[in-house]
Amino acid sequence: MELVLSLGIGVFVGSGIWLVLRPRTFQVIVGLCLLAYGINLFIFSMGRLRTGAAPIMPKGGFVNPDVYADPLSQALVLTAIVISFATTALFLVVMIASRGLTGTDHVDGKEREDP
Amino acid sequence: MMDALSPEHLIIAPILIPMVAGALMLLYDDRQRTAKLVISLLSAVALLIVAAELVARSKGSPLTGGNAIGIYLLGDWPTPMSIVLVLDRLSAMMVALVAMLAIPALIYSAAGWQRQGQHFHSLFQFLLMGLNGAFLTGDLFNLFVFFEVMLAASYGLLLHGSGGLRVRAGLHYIAINLMAAVLFLIGIAIVYGVTGTLNMADLATQIATLSPEDRPLIHLAAVVLGLAFLIKAGIWPLSFWLPTTYMAAAAPVAAMFAINTKLGIYVILRLSMLTFGATAGVSQGFGADVLIFAGMATIIFGMLGVLASQGLSRITAHLVLVSSGTVLAVTGFALAGGGTAMLSGALFYLISSTIATSALFLLAEPISREEGGIASLLALTADAYGTGVIEDGEIETGAGLIIPGTFTILAFSFIACVLLLAGLPPLSGFIGKFAMLSGGLNPAGLGRGEIGWPVWVFFGLILLSGFATLVALVRLGVQTFWAAGGTPPRMLAIEIAPVIALLGLTVWLTVQAHDVMRYTQATARALSIPSIYIEGVLAAPRVADQPEAIE
Numbered sequence: 001m002e003l004v005l006s007l008g009i010g011v012f013v014g015s016g017i018w019l020v021l022r023p024r025t026f027q028v029i030v031g032l033c034l035l036a037y038g039i040n041l042f043i044f045s046m047g048r049l050r051t052g053a054a055p056i057m058p059k060g061g062f063v064n065p066d067v068y069a070d071p072l073s074q075a076l077v078l079t080a081i082v083i084s085f086a087t088t089a090l091f092l093v094v095m096i097a098s099r100g101l102t103g104t105d106h107v108d109g110k111e112r113e114d115p
Numbered sequence: 116m117m118d119a120l121s122p123e124h125l126i127i128a129p130i131l132i133p134m135v136a137g138a139l140m141l142l143y144d145d146r147q148r149t150a151k152l153v154i155s156l157l158s159a160v161a162l163l164i165v166a167a168e169l170v171a172r173s174k175g176s177p178l179t180g181g182n183a184i185g186i187y188l189l190g191d192w193p194t195p196m197s198i199v200l201v202l203d204r205l206s207a208m209m210v211a212l213v214a215m216l217a218i219p220a221l222i223y224s225a226a227g228w229q230r231q232g233q234h235f236h237s238l239f240q241f242l243l244m245g246l247n248g249a250f251l252t253g254d255l256f257n258l259f260v261f262f263e264v265m266l267a268a269s270y271g272l273l274l275h276g277s278g279g280l281r282v283r284a285g286l287h288y289i290a291i292n293l294m295a296a297v298l299f300l301i302g303i304a305i306v307y308g309v310t311g312t313l314n315m316a317d318l319a320t321q322i323a324t325l326s327p328e329d330r331p332l333i334h335l336a337a338v339v340l341g342l343a344f345l346i347k348a349g350i351w352p353l354s355f356w357l358p359t360t361y362m363a364a365a366a367p368v369a370a371m372f373a374i375n376t377k378l379g380i381y382v383i384l385r386l387s388m389l390t391f392g393a394t395a396g397v398s399q400g401f402g403a404d405v406l407i408f409a410g411m412a413t414i415i416f417g418m419l420g421v422l423a424s425q426g427l428s429r430i431t432a433h434l435v436l437v438s439s440g441t442v443l444a445v446t447g448f449a450l451a452g453g454g455t456a457m458l459s460g461a462l463f464y465l466i467s468s469t470i471a472t473s474a475l476f477l478l479a480e481p482i483s484r485e486e487g488g489i490a491s492l493l494a495l496t497a498d499a500y501g502t503g504v505i506e507d508g509e510i511e512t513g514a515g516l517i518i519p520g521t522f523t524i525l526a527f528s529f530i531a532c533v534l535l536l537a538g539l540p541p542l543s544g545f546i547g548k549f550a551m552l553s554g555g556l557n558p559a560g561l562g563r564g565e566i567g568w569p570v571w572v573f574f575g576l577i578l579l580s581g582f583a584t585l586v587a588l589v590r591l592g593v594q595t596f597w598a599a600g601g602t603p604p605r606m607l608a609i610e611i612a613p614v615i616a617l618l619g620l621t622v623w624l625t626v627q628a629h630d631v632m633r634y635t636q637a638t639a640r641a642l643s644i645p646s647i648y649i650e651g652v653l654a655a656p657r658v659a660d661q662p663e664a665i666e
Contacts, residue, residue: 032294032297039300042300042304043304045308046305046307047307072307079256084293087263087266087296091290094270094274094282094286097282098283101278101283107290
């Protein structure tokens with residue numbers, strides 16, 4: 001499981017970085033989304049991997065924390081998802097405005113002169 | 116306990132006041148600008164009052180050694196577990212600086228900028244909320260959340276007024292900051308994975324006792340986090356987005372953005388002094404060299420930019436970089452064990468230069484109103500919204516008083532800004548630079564200690580950057596005030612009043628330099644002794660554990 005997860009994070013982040021460095025706004029935004037997915041998985045894995053363990057403990061009495069998954073990293077992921085979702089939506093609006101004002105989807109607002 | 120209004124709650128007020136004000140204004144129609152302006156100003160004035168009280172409180176009493184760490188436990192959970200707000204001298208100072216910049220920027224916006232787009236005042240309040248929250252939080256993840264609140268509001272404000280240049284600058288600004296947020300999250304995740312805590316004070320206690328396998332990981336986390344903050348602080352080579360962004364922003368927005376870079380610097384200062392300061396064991400001074408040399412490179416880059424730029428707002432944006440670089444380099448020196456005298460001078464310089472750049476951003480727009488750059492930008496704005504800014508300013512509000520002797524007042528304000536930023540006497544810019552130089556020359560009192568060559572290079576750069584600023588601004592002043600023919604620009608009283616208020620503030624800084632310097636000295640001392648902060652946070656008592664006698 002560790003191998004699959006780390007490979008997954010690596011593929012997400014690698015393709016995200018490649019796309020962010022591309023000159024088209026659409027590629028940049030897809031790249032940022034992929035990066036966000038990779039990072040979310042990474043935060044999740046930092047709470048240590050565990051299969052079949054619930055993150056929420058029952059109330060009262062003695063609770064053995066060893067049989068439960070770390071709830072904090074899951075809460076962090078949730079917050080990070082919400083924030084990255086909102087900023088991506090905002091970026092999309094700016095992207096469309098830029099496309100409308102400049103007539104091109106190049107990140108600099110103009111095509112390069114010499115291809 | 117009926118202590119809903121007890122004084123401890125004041126610490127959360129700088130976050131709640133703008134949040135409530137901003138949310139309240141969303142309920143009003145966008146045409147009710149006077150109402151919004153009044154709410155906005157009331158909130159900013161309330162912030163200033165709260166900040167003044169917080170500054171007074173952070174000084175503590177002689178009993179507490181002149182450093183009172185104020186703690187606000189959200190939800191009243193015990194400290195390493197809970198989310199905390201922490202008030203110390205540094206954060207109180209920064210919160211006060213936010214409020215001092217907000218009021219003039221808001222007054223200025225009343226002259227016309229507030230009607231160039233929607234929800235200006237709400238976004239402005241959310242920006243203040245994000246800034247204050249980031250300055251007050253004692254927890255890494257909340258720092259991230261407040262950073263994002265601040266950034267989300269700043270995206271909206273940057274695009275305020277629309278137009279091609281702003282949208283293009285906004286696209287770059289947002290992309291860069293989303294990348295910074297990604298780095299920020301990676302850093303937070305590693306810190307959590309290694310130490311199991313996100314509380315800054317708790318983290319600082321664990322640094323010294325980390326196992327040798329974990330230490331490289333925490334250094335890696337520090338590097339990744341540092342990158343995220345240094346992008347915000349505009350350090351070279353991560354600063355290429357900054358000049359265009361600040362130039363494109365509307366004048367009152369740029370005036371407020373002058374403190375955004377200082378947020379990055381604040382976090383670097385806070386976290387590096389706390390985690391890699393005196394108590395860090397093997398890791399002590401980690402990253403100091405990078406800060407010193409990258410800070411100096413930033414000064415050089417900003418200086419060349421100042422000399423090469425034509426428009427005033429572009430020059431000012433590069434001056435922001437010079438100011439960032441100076442404070443970052445001094446942070447590096449302090450981290451490397453350079454003593455507190457230089458750091459206290461740098462804190463004074465930070466206050467003074469932030470106010471001065473903010474005033475210069477407000478001046479830039481009226482001065483170049485008759486010229487090509489900004490005028491065409493305004494024309495674009497006018498196209499997009501079907502209104503002209505200049506015609507727009509005079510009517511309705513009743514504040515359309517056009518001041519006489521425009522050139523005289525503009526020229527005198529301009530000269531004051533030049534003196535401040537070039538670091539010439541008699542204004543506070545000189546005092547800040549002088550304090551840095553004297554602190555660097557006498558790290559341990561007169562005639563003791565050896566001064567390394569990086570310090571000499573840094574001194575050369577400080578003086579040289581002051582000279583470059585002088586040359587560039589004087590050249591621009593000659594062009595604008597002496598060589599320009601024709602009619603002077605029309606200027607409203609509410610456009611020049613904020614500039615004069617900001618400059619008055621620097622005069623006050625100059626007159627009160629003794630008290631302010633004492634404050635920054637104590638701040639620098641407290642920063643160099645991390646245990647003050649750590650013990651202040653970790654020993655915080657819960658409200659539920661305290662005796663009921665307080666009632």
